[in-house]
Amino acid sequence: MLKLEHVSAAYGQSPVLFDIDLEVRDAEAVALIGRNGVGKSTLLRTISGLHPVTAGGVRLGGEAVEHAPAFARARAGLAYVPQGRGLFSHLTVEENLLMGLSALGGRPATKKEIPPLVYDLFPICHDMRARKAGNLSGGQQQQVAIGRALVTRPAYLLLDEPTEGIQPSIVQDIEAALGRIRAELRVAVLLVEQYLDFAWAFADRYYVLQRGRVVESGLTADVQPSAVQRYLSV
Numbered sequence: 001m002l003k004l005e006h007v008s009a010a011y012g013q014s015p016v017l018f019d020i021d022l023e024v025r026d027a028e029a030v031a032l033i034g035r036n037g038v039g040k041s042t043l044l045r046t047i048s049g050l051h052p053v054t055a056g057g058v059r060l061g062g063e064a065v066e067h068a069p070a071f072a073r074a075r076a077g078l079a080y081v082p083q084g085r086g087l088f089s090h091l092t093v094e095e096n097l098l099m100g101l102s103a104l105g106g107r108p109a110t111k112k113e114i115p116p117l118v119y120d121l122f123p124i125c126h127d128m129r130a131r132k133a134g135n136l137s138g139g140q141q142q143q144v145a146i147g148r149a150l151v152t153r154p155a156y157l158l159l160d161e162p163t164e165g166i167q168p169s170i171v172q173d174i175e176a177a178l179g180r181i182r183a184e185l186r187v188a189v190l191l192v193e194q195y196l197d198f199a200w201a202f203a204d205r206y207y208v209l210q211r212g213r214v215v216e217s218g219l220t221a222d223v224q225p226s227a228v229q230r231y232l233s234v
């Protein structure tokens, strides 16, 4: 289980996250929603070890990791796909996949270490392996970015707005792949998403962030997306 207890975070003197309690159980899918600027990306970065907590605890499978570096959290089973995908556009698809393995720290990886499941879930990772990532469409880049996060065989996957700016046919492919990632690989997913129909089709539970605080949470089956839409409208 991924568990946050009373997590707070700040940029300099400006607090951004306040007393966040949140959990993602093993193999569960959880959506995190809220307007622009409420702190969703900061929360994912804080869980990943890319941004420090000012208070509170982050537990991965029972282990306290809130002060552990990002590579130690990756070794403990965490993987993160940032908003905007974070691919190296001048590197090939295959080189980007190898960079995913470097998240674990240690020696340089070889392509034999890329698990076949990545190619099975996202065939373009194989078919376009020699292409520069920057030459792929937004949807293809998103698939490579998720593939890159899976090379470490994570137990927990953090996804920041995977449908942003992506054409509907590829959104469907990504939804199908995420379904398999949960059902077959039993990976737990924490999904930041503004596209509520997608979030509701995928997630078991949801949390709403407002001005850095969790203001509502529950089962997606218990509420219609339209009932939480008000948290996203300005």
Ligand SMILES: Nc1ncnc2c1ncn2[C@@H]1O[C@H](COP(=O)(O)OP(=O)(O)OP(=O)(O)O)[C@@H](O)[C@H]1O
Pocket (backbone or CB within 6 Å): 011, 016, 034, 035, 036, 037, 038, 039, 040, 041, 042, 043, 083
């Ligand atoms: N590097 C930074 N330095 C200072 N303030 C920042 C930094 N990054 C984000 N912020 C501020 O922290 C707050 C939360 O930003 P964050 O990106 O986490 O929100 P978000 O909910 O993910 O929004 P979006 O959907 O627009 O990415 C915002 O007020 C933002 O302006």
